[in-house]
Amino acid sequence: MNHADASLDGKAIAKLLEQQYDFLAGYVGIAPDWIFVHVGNKYPCGMSVASGPNPEMFLQAASIFDTSANYAHEMMHCFMFQFGAMPHWFNESIADAAYADSEIELWHRRGEKELLAQFDRVDNRSYEPHAAPDQIGKDYYRRVCARMLARRSECLRTFTHDTPLEERNELLLTILSEAAGEELRPLFTDEFGFNAKRRRGREGTSRILGERMNRGTQ
Ligand SMILES: [Zn+2]
Numbered sequence: 001m002n003h004a005d006a007s008l009d010g011k012a013i014a015k016l017l018e019q020q021y022d023f024l025a026g027y028v029g030i031a032p033d034w035i036f037v038h039v040g041n042k043y044p045c046g047m048s049v050a051s052g053p054n055p056e057m058f059l060q061a062a063s064i065f066d067t068s069a070n071y072a073h074e075m076m077h078c079f080m081f082q083f084g085a086m087p088h089w090f091n092e093s094i095a096d097a098a099y100a101d102s103e104i105e106l107w108h109r110r111g112e113k114e115l116l117a118q119f120d121r122v123d124n125r126s127y128e129p130h131a132a133p134d135q136i137g138k139d140y141y142r143r144v145c146a147r148m149l150a151r152r153s154e155c156l157r158t159f160t161h162d163t164p165l166e167e168r169n170e171l172l173l174t175i176l177s178e179a180a181g182e183e184l185r186p187l188f189t190d191e192f193g194f195n196a197k198r199r200r201g202r203e204g205t206s207r208i209l210g211e212r213m214n215r216g217t218q
Helices: 010-028 071-083 088-106 112-119 127-131 140-150 152-158 165-180 185-191 205-214
Strands: 036-040 047-049 056-060
Touching: 010 036, 010 071, 010 088, 010 140, 047 071, 056 071, 071 088, 071 152, 088 112, 088 140, 140 152, 140 165, 152 165, 165 185
Parallel strands: 036 056
Antiparallel strands: 047 056
């Protein structure tokens, strides 16, 4: 709590964070030994950084006892660093998925139906991986993590900033397809307009889909 009120109850916070950690350790199948959590009064938002074997995450002091405020999302980024530097769009999607599943299964705050409805909008940044048929549901991202774990050395080789974006995106499409049990490339490229050469951040496909919807051609 180096950037916040020192009177905050650190033990109580650590206890909540450990619940989130244990949940994600089971979810991902592999966990960093330590995650350093910083609490600050003036952070503009939650964030996380890969810093060697012990990733770090930053949470806002004002909502530090609220486990729905970035606990799952930022901590999932810390877990994902174990697979290298993945394209931003996917990193956000899988962190959003971990948040949704934590809400449903760990904290029992919100229902699956409600959260899936939230993802099922073209303007949601995690629209594509959540929109593929037959794979929406609480177990899909666990299967994605299992496939990533099975291909972990390939992930670490491929998910680097020196690897062409297309190669990184192609590996993600392979993993997403394996987890779905069907080839998802036609869906991603034809229906979503996904471009493996260009898709980097959260701009892109959802915007294209949105335009299509506005023109009434979807
Ligand atoms: Zn994020």
